[in-house]
Amino acid sequence: MTTVALVGATGNFGHKLLPYLVAEESIVEIRCLSRHPRQSHTSQKVKDVKVDYQNLGALGSALGGCDVLINAMGTNMDHLSSKKALVDAAAITGVKVYIPR
Numbered sequence: 001m002t003t004v005a006l007v008g009a010t011g012n013f014g015h016k017l018l019p020y021l022v023a024e025e026s027i028v029e030i031r032c033l034s035r036h037p038r039q040s041h042t043s044q045k046v047k048d049v050k051v052d053y054q055n056l057g058a059l060g061s062a063l064g065g066c067d068v069l070i071n072a073m074g075t076n077m078d079h080l081s082s083k084k085a086l087v088d089a090a091a092i093t094g095v096k097v098y099i100p101r
Contacts, residue, residue, distance in 0.1 A: 001028040008072030053082035059089035
């Protein structure tokens with residue numbers, strides 16, 4: 001059973017990907033990481049997690065126990081440093097698979 005972290009679940013690509021992740025039986029939890037979580041899902045698999053992409057500790061807490069990180073983050077704000085922090089936190093917490101956009 002797999003736990004997936006999805007960044008950018010409300011964006012152009014992420015919102016299209018989320019229903020497929022929900023439908024996948026081998027996925028038991030999907031953590032949607034966002035600066036502004038929406039908390040309006042039809043599946044109990046989906047958990048919204050508010051994160052500060054500049055806080056490595058908070059990112060590590062959000063990613064703890066995740067097997068896969070899918071990064072569908074947009075390009076607004078300081079996305080390059082946010083992506084770097086995300087990759088660093090994934091490495092520290094032992095995320096096995098990273099799928100970049």
